[in-house]
Amino acid sequence: MNNARRPSMIGDALAQVGAAGLFLFAILAAIPKSLRHFRETLRQIWFVGAMSLVIIMTCGLFVGMVLSLQLYYTLAKFGGTAALGTVVALSLFRELGPVVTALLFAGRAGTSMTAEIGLMRATDQLSAMEMMAVDPLSYVVAPRFIAGIVAMPLLACIFNALGILGAHLVGVSWLGLDNGTFWGNMTANVDVWTDLVNGVWKSTAFGAVIALIATFQGYTTPPTSEGVAYATTRTVVSSSIVVLALDFVMTAFLM
Amino acid sequence: MTQPRRSFQVGTGLFILLGFAALAYLATQTTSVANHTQGDSYALKAKFSNIGQLKQRAPVKLAGVRIGSVQSIMLDQQSLSAVVTIGIDKQYQEIPDDSAAAIFTSGLLGDQYVGIQPGGSPVMFKDGDEVILTQSSMQLEDLIGKFLVSGDSSKAPPKADADGPGTAPPAKP
Numbered sequence: 001m002n003n004a005r006r007p008s009m010i011g012d013a014l015a016q017v018g019a020a021g022l023f024l025f026a027i028l029a030a031i032p033k034s035l036r037h038f039r040e041t042l043r044q045i046w047f048v049g050a051m052s053l054v055i056i057m058t059c060g061l062f063v064g065m066v067l068s069l070q071l072y073y074t075l076a077k078f079g080g081t082a083a084l085g086t087v088v089a090l091s092l093f094r095e096l097g098p099v100v101t102a103l104l105f106a107g108r109a110g111t112s113m114t115a116e117i118g119l120m121r122a123t124d125q126l127s128a129m130e131m132m133a134v135d136p137l138s139y140v141v142a143p144r145f146i147a148g149i150v151a152m153p154l155l156a157c158i159f160n161a162l163g164i165l166g167a168h169l170v171g172v173s174w175l176g177l178d179n180g181t182f183w184g185n186m187t188a189n190v191d192v193w194t195d196l197v198n199g200v201w202k203s204t205a206f207g208a209v210i211a212l213i214a215t216f217q218g219y220t221t222p223p224t225s226e227g228v229a230y231a232t233t234r235t236v237v238s239s240s241i242v243v244l245a246l247d248f249v250m251t252a253f254l255m
Numbered sequence: 256m257t258q259p260r261r262s263f264q265v266g267t268g269l270f271i272l273l274g275f276a277a278l279a280y281l282a283t284q285t286t287s288v289a290n291h292t293q294g295d296s297y298a299l300k301a302k303f304s305n306i307g308q309l310k311q312r313a314p315v316k317l318a319g320v321r322i323g324s325v326q327s328i329m330l331d332q333q334s335l336s337a338v339v340t341i342g343i344d345k346q347y348q349e350i351p352d353d354s355a356a357a358i359f360t361s362g363l364l365g366d367q368y369v370g371i372q373p374g375g376s377p378v379m380f381k382d383g384d385e386v387i388l389t390q391s392s393m394q395l396e397d398l399i400g401k402f403l404v405s406g407d408s409s410k411a412p413p414k415a416d417a418d419g420p421g422t423a424p425p426a427k428p
Contacts, residue, residue: 039264046263050270089285154274161277164285183284188314188366192286200278 023216026137027145033135034142041143048109048144049151053158055108056101060159063100064166067091072175084177085186088167093190093199097160099247102206105152106239110214113144114235117218118228126219141219145211152207153200160199202250209246210239287312296323296342297382301356301369306337307392309358309367315341317371322347325369341369343380351376355388367392 034041067088075081117140120126126136171177190196214235221231282288306328315323323343331338343350353374360367374388 042264042267046267046270049274050266053270053273093281150271154271154277157274157277157281161280164281183289186285187287187289190286192282192288196278196281196286 019220020212020216023219024212027142027212027215030135030137030142031146033138034146037139037143040139041146044143044147045150048105048113048147049154052105052108052151052155055104056155056159057162059100059104060097060162061166063096063159064088064092064163064168065170067096067163068167068170068175072171072177081175081177082181083185084171085167085182085184086189088171089164089186089190090195092160092163092167093195095199095247095251097156097163098199098203098206099243101156101159101203102152102210102243103240105148105155105207106210106214106236106243109148109151110210110235110239111232113148113211113214114218114221114232115228117141117144117215118221118231121219121221122223122225122228124223141215144215145208148207148211148214149204150207152210153203156200156203160196198254201254202247205246205250206243209242213239213242295345297345297380298326299341299343299356299380299384299386301339301341301386301389302331302334302336303339303356303358303389303391304336305391305394306339307358307360307367307394309339309369309392313366313368315343315369315371317347317350317373322371339369348379350380352378352380352384353388354380354386355390356386357390358392360393 068084071087071091072081072084075084075087117126120136120140126140129136129139168182172179172182217231217235217238218228221227309325309328311325311328313325314321315325323341325339326342327340329338329340330336339356341356350371351374353376355372355374357370357372358367359370371386380386
């Protein structure tokens with residue numbers, strides 16, 4: 001039984017990846033038409049971006065604070081606490097900012113996209129749109145996809161900024177590091193293109209991947225309440241895996 | 256109906272503005288862009304026999320105050336020495352032309368910078384002048400090498416005692 005199932009599981013996974021790839025092309029083809037629904041896109045940016053601000057800002061602040069605390073402890077062993085600003089900024093811009101924001105984004109915005117589209121599917125709203133000659137790809141899916149791509153890098157930048165503020169709060173105000181050393185070392189060693197902008201590109205790619213997975217899972221969910229529940233779970237699981245894997249690949253090739 | 260629609264549009268606009276403001280803040284305050292010299296500058300040349308790890312845009316300091324940055328580093332084919340062009344901010348005009356330039360390291364492992372030690376000449380540097388008195392960067396390896404060599408002689412008896420002169424020869428197989 002087990003032996004007979006294994007190939008079909010691999011086959012299922014491959015079929016899922018293939019279907020998601022085809023879905024991506026369908027979305028890209030629907031984007032020109034979706035530009036007519038500009039308001040809807042704006043509403044989605046508001047929903048996935050602006051409504052995620054609270055969680056992103058809080059987490060950014062705390063990640064920056066704990067990063068400062070932990071790295072201070074580590075650097076103190078080498079007598080290199082002067083490099084705290086540099087190390088915090090580099091790890092935030094290059095790695096933690098894009099990745100943690102993407103994981104939070106998958107949990108906060110990806111799930112709601114999947115659940116919303118999945119419920120539209122389960123309650124036959126998508127079929128109703130097709131009946132009324134409204135393409136659900138260009139009216140429902142594409143605006144969410146664009147919103148994911150637009151909102152993710154902005155959220156990552158806000159996360160980074162709050163992280164730096166948190167690190168400054170702990171490092172300078174609490175641990176007593178010199179203010180000038182903190183900023184001076186940071187500005188001397190952090191490059192705007194190789195460090196900051198590469199992180200922004202990474203977060204843009206993460207936004208596209210999360211939005212693709214979330215809309216794909218919602219669009220292809222079995223039209224039952226159980227199906228929607230599974231689809232939502234799968235969104236979080238596969239987005240997290242794909243984001244971390246893609247992070248490694250992009251870091252290896254881009255930086 | 257228009258009221259809620261307008262409010263989310265304004266909110267979306269604010270969100271996008273906030274995101275770009277964060278990006279601009281990060282780019283201008285936390286990266287090397289913050290170190291760019293803003294105003295006009297005039298160029299001085301200085302020849303060094305060894306510049307160590309000096310890089311472009313490294314700071315130029317006088318009495319610890321940043322007065323400019325390294326603009327370019329080239330190799331002089333004739334003398335086989337490094338020619339460093341440094342840009343000094345226009346507001347610092349009064350630097351005597353017998354001042355010396357040296358390459359220092361901030362901290363033990365920090366970045367390298369060009370330090371200007373002011374001289375006493377009544378004539379000031381002008382654009383394109385060359386700094387004659389220069390001192391190359393201190394190489395940690397050279398210092399260690401010199402220390403190991405001098406450790407064998409009787410110049411530093413306490414250190415030689417602590418290190419044990421006998422341990423030096425077996426250390427290089």
